[in-house]
Amino acid sequence: MKVLITGSMGHIGSALVKKIKIDVEELILVDNLLTQRFPSLFNLGVSHQFYALDISEEKNSDKLATLVGLVDTVIHLAARTDAAGSASDPLGVEHNNFLSTKNIANACSKLGRPLIHISSTSVYGSQKNLVDENCSISDLKPQSPYAETKLKEEALLKELGSQGLTYCILRFGTIYGFSTGMRFHTxxxxxxxxxxxxxxxxxxxxxxxxVRPYLYLGDAINCLIKLCQKRNFTNEVVNIVSQxxxxxxxxxxxxxxxxxxxxxxxxxxxxxxxxxDVCNAKSLKMGVEYKGKIEQGxxxxxxxxxxxxxxx
Ligand SMILES: NC(=O)c1ccc[n+]([C@@H]2O[C@H](COP(=O)([O-])OP(=O)(O)OC[C@H]3O[C@@H](n4cnc5c(N)ncnc54)[C@H](O)[C@@H]3O)[C@@H](O)[C@H]2O)c1
The missing domain is CATH 3.90.25 (UDP-galactose 4-epimerase; domain 1)
Incomplete structure (x- = not known):
């Protein structure tokens, strides 16, 4: 497989790069160094190309499209990810995250490449009962600008999906577990x-x-790699939650x-x-495996x- 990973130096990206290298013949990594996690690129032991590129900027769209054209799947992890911190800069977070998703989704759409987009279970907000992906938009209660932007990005992908984009939206629970690019704000x-x-x-x-939904990093990585291998892109939203x-x-x-x-x-x-409390039954039916326990993380x-x- 040939894969492009945006936000590749982050908590999830740095673990994904180390594991996906076993299966990948072309690996293109993109990150704008916003969070300065240079060690994520140390000792990767796999041939790759790295581009320091801000994908939210329109001026980088052509370069981004060229890179998307070189791969068969795009995993989009680039975002400003501090949900609580987003309250003090809502416009900045929306600008960075929404435009990044828009640019990468447009490139995927134009070139016919599937997009794996990481959303968040924080789009559910407060809920009385166990919630699943059938929760209607009007019942979703995102509590931060970060989560509101995630919803806006999901809506954009659905719109582009009706025009030909193939994608999968994974609503990840809060990640826990070790990686070289890990952060400590969750x-x-x-x-x-x-x-x-x-x-x-x-x-x-x-x-x-x-009660809140959490996701063991190893489970997240296995899910992403399996999705790249199976190429089962059905333009759906799926909750990915270990417990x-x-x-x-x-x-x-x-x-x-x-x-x-x-x-x-x-x-x-x-x-x-x-x-x-977020239900992961749909992901289990799709074959996602959850092996991580909080003890292990x-x-x-x-x-x-x-x-x-x-x-x-
Ligand atoms: N970590 C979690 O608990 C969690 C939970 C649910 C969803 N997610 C989502 O998963 C994705 C990855 O999360 P993470 O924990 O690895 O985040 P992270 O903050 O550790 O990494 C994000 C990476 O994106 C890069 N980036 C930010 N804006 C960019 C831009 N405009 N252009 C290029 N690179 C850019 C940053 O430099 C950083 O390396 C994000 O979309 C996040 O919202 C994370």
């Missing part, structure tokens, strides 16, 4: 960082017992490594978001701080 990773550095765990005041958990469940797991762990409650601009992250991981 729940599990952030808590593990704080615990490892003897800091109090900062829990959003309303969040302790609320739904409360913050308390995560803290209990961390306590096994750090028994004296302390927590403090903090406010967040998006903490009004209540529980939402936490072991991996704790391992890097305790010096147990020698992968570098």
């Amino acid at each position: 729940a599990v990773n952030k808590f593990a960082w704080q615990a490892a550095h003897n800091e109090e765990i900062t829990v959003w005041r309303t969040a302790l017992n609320q 739904n958990m409360t913050v308390n469940d995560i803290l209990e797991e961390l306590r096994k490594h750090y028994p004296n762990l302390k927590t403090k409650f903090v406010d967040s601009p998006i903490m009004n978001q209540l529980s939402y 936490i072991d991996e992250i704790v391992g890097i701080f305790k010096g147990l991981k020698n992968e570098f």
Whole structure:
């Protein structure tokens, strides 16, 4: 397979590149270095081309289209991804994320290449009951500019789909697990960082017992690689979630490594978001496998701080 990955230096991209290399004959990586994770390109052990390109910029559209023409599948990971942080710069996040998706989707559409687009389960917002992909647009309650933009991007792909684009939209739960380009702004990773550095765990005041969907990084990567191999692009939306958990469940797991762990409650601009429990039945029917457990994700992250991981 020949694959282009946008946002390839990020938390997901850096793990994907290391695993996909087994199967790939052409690997094109694109990232604008926004988050400066240069180590993601160290020791890849696979022949690849890397382009430092801001894909939200119109002036880069021709270059982007040339790169898309060289591959048979595009995996689009490029985005500004701090949902809570998006509250302080909603227009900037929308500009970067929406235009990036628009440019890559237009290139895929023009050249007849399928697009794997990563959306987020945060589009569901607060929900009383277990939700699945049939939840109507009017019932979706995105609580951050980041999540609102994800919905807008999904709508754009649906529109382009009616004009010939083939795509798959994967609504990923919050990722946990180790990668060289990992970040620490999402729940599990952030808590593990704080615990490892003897800091109090900062829990959003309303969040302790609320259920949210999470996705083990290894499960996410396997799902992406399988989709590239099977080429089963049906222009659908699919939830990709390893397990739904409360913050308390995560803290209990961390306590096994750090028994004296302390927590403090903090406010967040998006903490009004209540529980939402996301169904992954559709993905299971499609053959997605979930092997990652929270114990494993936490072991991996704790391992890097305790010096147990020698992968570098
Ligand atoms: N990490 C999660 O918990 C999570 C959950 C659900 C969905 N997602 C989605 O998965 C995708 C990848 O997430 P991630 O966790 O790897 O994010 P990340 O922030 O770690 O990586 C994103 C990468 O995109 C690059 N980028 C940003 N804007 C760009 C632009 N205009 N042009 C080129 N590169 C650009 C950044 O430099 C960064 O390396 C994103 O769409 C994100 O919204 C992530």
